[in-house]
Amino acid sequence: xxxxxxLLNSNVNLARRSFLRYAGAGAAGVGLMAAASSCHxxxxxxxxxxxxxxxxxxxxxxxYAYALExxxxxxxxxxxxxxxxxxxxVELTLLTDIRDHEVLHREFFKAALGTGAIQGLTPDFSxxxxxxxxxxLGAAKTFEDLxxxxxxxxxxxVQTPAYLLIAGKIVSVEARHASLIANLLGVxxxxxxxxxxxxxxNATNKPSVVLAAANTYLKTKVSAKSFS
Amino acid sequence: MNLFGIIEEIEKVDPxxxxxxxxxxxxxxxxxSFGTKVALAAIPFALGDLFKKAYGAAASSDVIAVLxxxxxxxxxxxxxxxxxxxxxxxxxDTAYITYISNDENNHVKFLTSAITAAGGTPVTANDLAxxxxxxxxxxxxxxxxxxxxxYQTFLAVAETFEDTGVRxxxxxxxxxxxxxxxxxxALAIHAVEARHASAIRYLRTSKYGASVTPWITSSATASNDTGISLVDANYGGxxxxxxxxxxxxxLLTLPSLEGSTTSVAVASAAFDEALxxxxxxxxxxxxFVNTK
Numbered sequence: 001x002x003x004x005x006x007l008l009n010s011n012v013n014l015a016r017r018s019f020l021r022y023a024g025a026g027a028a029g030v031g032l033m034a035a036a037s038s039c040h041x042x043x044x045x046x047x048x049x050x051x052x053x054x055x056x057x058x059x060x061x062x063x064y065a066y067a068l069e070x071x072x073x074x075x076x077x078x079x080x081x082x083x084x085x086x087x088x089x090v091e092l093t094l095l096t097d098i099r100d101h102e103v104l105h106r107e108f109f110k111a112a113l114g115t116g117a118i119q120g121l122t123p124d125f126s127x128x129x130x131x132x133x134x135x136x137l138g139a140a141k142t143f144e145d146l147x148x149x150x151x152x153x154x155x156x157x158v159q160t161p162a163y164l165l166i167a168g169k170i171v172s173v174e175a176r177h178a179s180l181i182a183n184l185l186g187v188x189x190x191x192x193x194x195x196x197x198x199x200x201x202n203a204t205n206k207p208s209v210v211l212a213a214a215n216t217y218l219k220t221k222v223s224a225k226s227f228s
Numbered sequence: 229m230n231l232f233g234i235i236e237e238i239e240k241v242d243p244x245x246x247x248x249x250x251x252x253x254x255x256x257x258x259x260x261s262f263g264t265k266v267a268l269a270a271i272p273f274a275l276g277d278l279f280k281k282a283y284g285a286a287a288s289s290d291v292i293a294v295l296x297x298x299x300x301x302x303x304x305x306x307x308x309x310x311x312x313x314x315x316x317x318x319x320x321d322t323a324y325i326t327y328i329s330n331d332e333n334n335h336v337k338f339l340t341s342a343i344t345a346a347g348g349t350p351v352t353a354n355d356l357a358x359x360x361x362x363x364x365x366x367x368x369x370x371x372x373x374x375x376x377x378x379y380q381t382f383l384a385v386a387e388t389f390e391d392t393g394v395r396x397x398x399x400x401x402x403x404x405x406x407x408x409x410x411x412x413x414a415l416a417i418h419a420v421e422a423r424h425a426s427a428i429r430y431l432r433t434s435k436y437g438a439s440v441t442p443w444i445t446s447s448a449t450a451s452n453d454t455g456i457s458l459v460d461a462n463y464g465g466x467x468x469x470x471x472x473x474x475x476x477x478x479l480l481t482l483p484s485l486e487g488s489t490t491s492v493a494v495a496s497a498a499f500d501e502a503l504x505x506x507x508x509x510x511x512x513x514x515x516f517v518n519t520k
Contacts, residue, residue, distance in 0.1 A: 077485065090434075094441075094442070097441060097443070097445075097494075097497065099485070100484060100485070100486075100490075100494040100498070101443070101494065101497060101498035103484055103485055104479060104482060104484065104490055104494055104495060104498045105498060107482040107483055107484075107490075108474060108475075108477060108479065108482060111477050111482060112474075112475055112477055148419050151415075152412065152415040152416055152418075152419055153412070155401075155411050155412060155415045156404075156406060156407060156408040156411045156412050157406075158405070158406075159405070159406065161401075161402035161405055162475060163475075164401050164402060164405060165398065165401055165402060165502065166474055166475055166499075168397075168398040168401045168415070168418065168500075168502070169398065169474070169499040169500050169501065169502070170498075170499060171415070171418070171419060171422075172394050172398065172418060172419065172421075172422035172425075172500040173422075173443055173497070173498055173499065173500055175418075175419040175420075175422035175423050175426070176422050176423070176425065176426035176442050176443045176500075177426075177442075177443075178423065178426075179422070179423040179424075179425075179426035179427050179430070179442065180426055180430055180442040183427065183430050183434075188323070188324060188327060188427075189324070189327075189423055189424070189426065189427030189430070190327075190420075190423050190427075195331065195420055195423065197327075197330060198334070199334055199338070200330065200331035200332070200333075200334030200335050200338070200417070200420055201334075201338075201413065201416040201417060201420065202415075202416045202417075202419035202420050202423070203416075204412055204415070204416055
């Protein structure tokens with residue numbers, strides 16, 4: 001279906017089958033992957049020209065997460081490849097950790113989705129000055145906060161308990177990242193833009209809001225029409 | 229600490245509870261999205277309103293008891309920070325700890341409002357037989373005896389409480405499946421607990437010489453990365469923090485930028501794990517808290 005999926009070896013496909021079995025979605029899994037296939041006749045979401053739509057149902061949610069993880073992984077890969085001037089070793093270590101987490105999140109979703117995965121996305125980081133600490137950490141804050149609000153904003157749409165649990169396992173790590181980045185920026189561990197000081201609750205965002213922000217950093221635009 | 233647990237416990241006494249509060253029910257239909265600050269602020273009242281609609285004028289005594297159990301857990305966390313801030317000369321990072329304390333007290337208000345609105349009587353600290361942050365079972369001479377006189381012990385206990393709170397929320401996620409109102413609110417609290425956990429960990433390492441990462445970095449042989457063996461159970465459980473298989477996918481076989489595989493350190497840190505309610509209770513009772 002997509003050239004990227006041809007890169008998946010048999011081990012990964014085995015892993016995908018295990019993933020579906022684990023989720024208790026043996027029979028449903030067939031439909032799950034079929035629904036995510038862009039060539040399936042029942043595919044209800046028609047991507048707009050030039051934009052990749054994540055699809056619908058649980059595969060759509062997983063692809064939505066996969067898209068965001070692709071963006072985050074690409075960002076931190078660039079951060080570590082071209083460190084900002086004077087990056088202290090402690091920051092290099094922490095940002096490398098985050099890079100590795102985001103790369104693993106990306107690879108996990110790619111393996112779990114198998115042939116149902118959206119294509120690899122091409123980032124556009126032309127607006128980010130990677131030589132500037134303030135610019136890099138500012139962008140990192142944007143990405144991490146966006147990730148937390150994105151996962152929490154679609155949690156209720158997830159239909160399979162195992163997927164919800166996995167999303168929960170990832171979003172708390174994104175929140176840990178967000179807290180650390182805020183600390184590095186010197187604004188304590190969170191700003192009032194993310195956690196309402198009068199309620200103690202983190203902000204959440206709809207996919208339309210999240211993707212509007214994410215697409216400013218993507219050459220390959222992404223949409224989530226069934227979740228708007 | 230455990231909004232998810234509320235729903236699970238209610239379901240035990242009322243198997244049809246989920247149907248009662250399903251978003252498809254009329255009770256929920258007129259509730260607005262929780263994507264804005266205004267809506268978020270309304271959640272405690274919305275929650276109480278929901279219980280009224282699901283059960284009539286007042287929730288049953290069994291339901292109130294379950295809600296109060298969850299509130300007890302939240303009280304534990306808020307009381308910890310309140311007592312720490314009240315201990316003369318203990319807290320060195322007052323603004324930082326005060327911010328966390330405010331969040332936890334807000335979470336208590338959230339549940340208290342819900343119980344009151346549902347016609348119940350919220351539990352207060354006076355209803356507890358004891359709260360003992362030394363883990364001494366009420367004798368205040370447990371292994372963390374200097375928790376309110378030694379700031380490093382205080383931070384170590386805080387770190388474990390926050391990590392455990394994150395795990396407790398996560399463990400109940402499935403019980404709120406599909407529920408826009410409660411799942412979204414609970415996930416919003418879950419994220420804040422994770423921010424706290426990261427914040428305490430970073431504080432300990434960046435200012436006080438600890439060597440923990442903001443995330444839980446386990447090894448193949450040890451889930452607990454805090455260096456405090458007393459809290460091994462907080463990082464263990466049926467699915468311990470050093471789990472490296474997610475959804476049937478062996479994370480260690482996935483490629484990383486270092487090569488064709490991924491390390492246990494990265495695989496464990498990139499995914500936080502859940503604790504069941506029974507596991508949480510076994511950790512807290514009777515060492516830290518008990519009811520009268």
